[in-house]
Amino acid sequence: MYKNFFRYLISAIFLLGFSVNSNADFKVGFVYVGPTGDHGWTFQHHEGRNAVEAAGIKTTFVESVPEGADAERVIRQLAQSGHDLIFTTSFGYMDPTNKVAKDFPNVKFEHATGYKREHSNVSTYSARFYEGRTLLGHIAGKMTKTNTIGYIASFPIPEVIRGINAMTLAAQKVNPNIKTKIVWVFTWYDPGKEAEAAQALIDQGADVIMQHTDSTAPVQTAEKAGVWSFGQASDMQRFAPKSILTSIIDDWAPYYVERAIAARDGTWNQQDTWHGLKEGMVAMGPYNSAMGADLVKEVEQLQKDLASGKVHSFTGPIYDQKGNILVAEGKVADDGMLAGMSVYVKGVEGDIPK
Amino acid sequence: MIKIEKRNDVPMTLYFFTPFIAIILTILGGGIIFYILGFNPIEALKFYFITPISNLYGLSELLLKATPLCLIAIGLSFCFKSNNWNIGAEGQLTFGAIVGGGVALLFYNQEGFYILPLVILAGAIGGMIFALIPAILKTYFNTNEILVSLMLVYVSKLLLDYLVVGPWSNPEGFNFPETRQFSNSSRMPLLFEGLRIHAGIFLALAAVMLSWFILYKTYLGFQIKVSGLSLKTAKYAGFKGKTMILVVFMISGACAGLAGVGEITGPIGQLHRMISPDYGFTAIIVAFLGRLNPFGIIFASLVVALTYLGAETAQIFLQIPKYTGQVFQGMILFFLLASDYLLFFKVKILNLKKNELRH
Numbered sequence: 120m121y122k123n124f125f126r127y128l129i130s131a132i133f134l135l136g137f138s139v140n141s142n143a144d145f146k147v148g149f150v151y152v153g154p155t156g157d158h159g160w161t162f163q164h165h166e167g168r169n170a171v172e173a174a175g176i177k178t179t180f181v182e183s184v185p186e187g188a189d190a191e192r193v194i195r196q197l198a199q200s201g202h203d204l205i206f207t208t209s210f211g212y213m214d215p216t217n218k219v220a221k222d223f224p225n226v227k228f229e230h231a232t233g234y235k236r237e238h239s240n241v242s243t244y245s246a247r248f249y250e251g252r253t254l255l256g257h258i259a260g261k262m263t264k265t266n267t268i269g270y271i272a273s274f275p276i277p278e279v280i281r282g283i284n285a286m287t288l289a290a291q292k293v294n295p296n297i298k299t300k301i302v303w304v305f306t307w308y309d310p311g312k313e314a315e316a317a318q319a320l321i322d323q324g325a326d327v328i329m330q331h332t333d334s335t336a337p338v339q340t341a342e343k344a345g346v347w348s349f350g351q352a353s354d355m356q357r358f359a360p361k362s363i364l365t366s367i368i369d370d371w372a373p374y375y376v377e378r379a380i381a382a383r384d385g386t387w388n389q390q391d392t393w394h395g396l397k398e399g400m401v402a403m404g405p406y407n408s409a410m411g412a413d414l415v416k417e418v419e420q421l422q423k424d425l426a427s428g429k430v431h432s433f434t435g436p437i438y439d440q441k442g443n444i445l446v447a448e449g450k451v452a453d454d455g456m457l458a459g460m461s462v463y464v465k466g467v468e469g470d471i472p473k
Numbered sequence: 474m475i476k477i478e479k480r481n482d483v484p485m486t487l488y489f490f491t492p493f494i495a496i497i498l499t500i501l502g503g504g505i506i507f508y509i510l511g512f513n514p515i516e517a518l519k520f521y522f523i524t525p526i527s528n529l530y531g532l533s534e535l536l537l538k539a540t541p542l543c544l545i546a547i548g549l550s551f552c553f554k555s556n557n558w559n560i561g562a563e564g565q566l567t568f569g570a571i572v573g574g575g576v577a578l579l580f581y582n583q584e585g586f587y588i589l590p591l592v593i594l595a596g597a598i599g600g601m602i603f604a605l606i607p608a609i610l611k612t613y614f615n616t617n618e619i620l621v622s623l624m625l626v627y628v629s630k631l632l633l634d635y636l637v638v639g640p641w642s643n644p645e646g647f648n649f650p651e652t653r654q655f656s657n658s659s660r661m662p663l664l665f666e667g668l669r670i671h672a673g674i675f676l677a678l679a680a681v682m683l684s685w686f687i688l689y690k691t692y693l694g695f696q697i698k699v700s701g702l703s704l705k706t707a708k709y710a711g712f713k714g715k716t717m718i719l720v721v722f723m724i725s726g727a728c729a730g731l732a733g734v735g736e737i738t739g740p741i742g743q744l745h746r747m748i749s750p751d752y753g754f755t756a757i758i759v760a761f762l763g764r765l766n767p768f769g770i771i772f773a774s775l776v777v778a779l780t781y782l783g784a785e786t787a788q789i790f791l792q793i794p795k796y797t798g799q800v801f802q803g804m805i806l807f808f809l810l811a812s813d814y815l816l817f818f819k820v821k822i823l824n825l826k827k828n829e830l831r832h
Contacts, residue, residue: 148789179789179790179792180788180792181785181788181789181795182788182794182795183795183796184785185747185750186745186746186747187736187740187741187745187747187748187749187750188537188736188739188740188741189750189781189785191669191740192534192669192782192785193785193789195530196785196786196789197789199530200789200790210649211745211747214742222667234647274638274648274649274650275638275648276647276648276649277647277648305634305638305650459647461647461648471648472638472639473639
């Protein structure tokens with residue numbers, strides 16, 4: 120990540136030399152759902168913003184904007200106060216973003232993780248986090264002694280189910296006896312609940328914990344209990360140095376810099392972006408040496424193969440819990456199927472809450 | 474030696490004047506905080522208190538924000554005036570929104586003039602029922618209403634979570650924790666094209682007028698005030714304490730329920746997990762800042778609403794952390810309580826002679 124940061128810093132200095140005052144008033148606004156210090160989701164978007172700033176573009180952010188009635192006002196105020204491009208970085212901003220976009224056709228909007236692009240000035244973007252989950256699954260399958268993987272899940276939306284499935288499939292590949300136990304916490308950020316969920320999973324025999332929530336509580340609980348864990352959204356290694364095997368890192372910086380420059384130079388157009396390991400939007404934290412050199416090598420190779428497209432996270436045959444075929448042998452799931460994923464694959468325990 | 478004495482004859486004009494002192498002290502305190510944080514205090518305060526309402530849209534947003542605060546605080550004033558400490562308005566708001574939203578969802582694919590009144594009524598009844606729980610437990614089982622009403626906030630929020638994730642979630646919404654959008658007939662009519670201020674403000678104004686009438690012109694209002702001043706007197710006068718407790722809680726709950734329904738049928742348009750940024754708790758500050766007086770509450774709700782908007786503007790223009798909004802709300806309450814204390818009590822510093830100290 121730091122490597123990237125310096126890359127952008129250097130290109131920023133380079134750019135500055137050529138384009139001083141070319142578009143001095145150009146401003147980018149960011150709307151965050153959490154505090155910039157959450158060490159997870161919002162923290163990473165804020166890192167992305169820093170990269171845009173380092174590229175010589177003025178930015179503004181508003182943090183902890185509730186996803187209710189306030190979001191529309193904040194987005195509108197950013198649009199009104201001369202921001203030319205606005206990133207709204209949480210699913211709950213979907214409708215407000217589209218509503219404000221209608222009234223400000225000259226302002227560009229980028230909404231993270233949503234699917235509505237009702238006006239030509241709204242783009243959406245998200246990351247193929249599931250590719251990271253495939254790597255976690257591979258590691259977890261190799262590292263577990265109890266053959267039980269504990270998974271703390273937020274909401275039963277396709278993105279979360281995709282992560283559970285990708286992880287389970289990869290773990291099964293290296294360890295056919297694997298079971299995935301899931302606790303739904305119905306929150307994105309609640310350290311107390313997340314810690315309780317982690318403890319419950321550990322008590323049920325899970326010796327590898329992972330989570331699709333934002334706080335550092337699960338990795339800290341795992342560290343205390345002496346089981347393995349993974350960081351989520353940002354590199355959480357320093358919160359559980361012994362326990363964390365690696366982290367899935369959301370690296371929004373390249374995308375934010377690219378889109379901000381495009382908007383400034385007038386080459387921005389509407390798109391639906393879904394980037395992964397290949398483009399660097401999903402990155403991995405350092406691998407724990409406790410994994411052993413062989414496993415690290417294996418995982419690094421798998422990471423390369425996922426990035427190059429040689430390996431796909433959802434390669435058939437894939438069966439659902441009842442044994443019905445979802446993806447035929449030799450085929451891979453298409454993006455449409457991934458985007459709407461709403462059933463567990465075989466090997467996941469329990470039912471999706473309805 | 475410091476000695477604290479009760480003052481006699483506190484003039485009532487001063488009593489209504491202290492909120493202004495509290496606000497001025499808050500602004501001064503805020504200026505000092507901005508200065509310490511390294512901002513130009515005058516500029517920061519300008520972005521905080523003037524920029525947000527310097528155009529029509531801003532004024533509309535101020536009223537939009539003040540509407541639920543005013544409604545809830547009006548309801549709370551009935552409880553607080555009669556010594557009933559309803560801390561759970563947030564829960565009553567949520568439950569009102571659940572019931573009202575449930576009715577709106579029943580009509581999600583229908584239009585008709587009768588739908589909105591039904592939704593509003595359902596919301597008020599929902600809030601009322603939820604407020605009756607601590608009231609009944611207090612009157613018949615002697616429980617502490619502070620605790621019960623507060624704990625019920627979490628019950629209602631978890632119920633809302635359950636509903637929007639499970640049975641009420643939008644069937645076409647990919648399992649995201651939200652319901653369908655309400656039909657247009659379930660939405661509060663907008664007052665002006667392009668602004669978000671909606672007809673809910675009339676509910677708040679009606680509540681203000683009605684509460685003034687009840688509190689100052691009816692026997693019930695008299696009972697409430699006497700019970701607030703002295704429970705023993707109220708008993709001696711033969712007031713039916715239990716009925717009154719139930720009634721004030723019902724009024725309070727209905728107002729909070731209306732506020733909840735106003736939010737979901739106004740700016741939000743569906744049920745999801747974030748229908749209120751803790752309006753129910755902030756309204757407690759509003760009620761006290763407004764001196765539990767209906768017209769004072771209008772003023773107080775505008776001031777507190779402005780601290781929300783100001784925090785956003787200050788972050789957009791000066792990158793001052795948004796949490797200063799909460800700091801401002803805290804300071805207002807602190808200075809208000811402090812000036813009240815100094816109003817009703819004298820602090821005397823006594824000079825003691827040396828030989829007295831030896832004893």
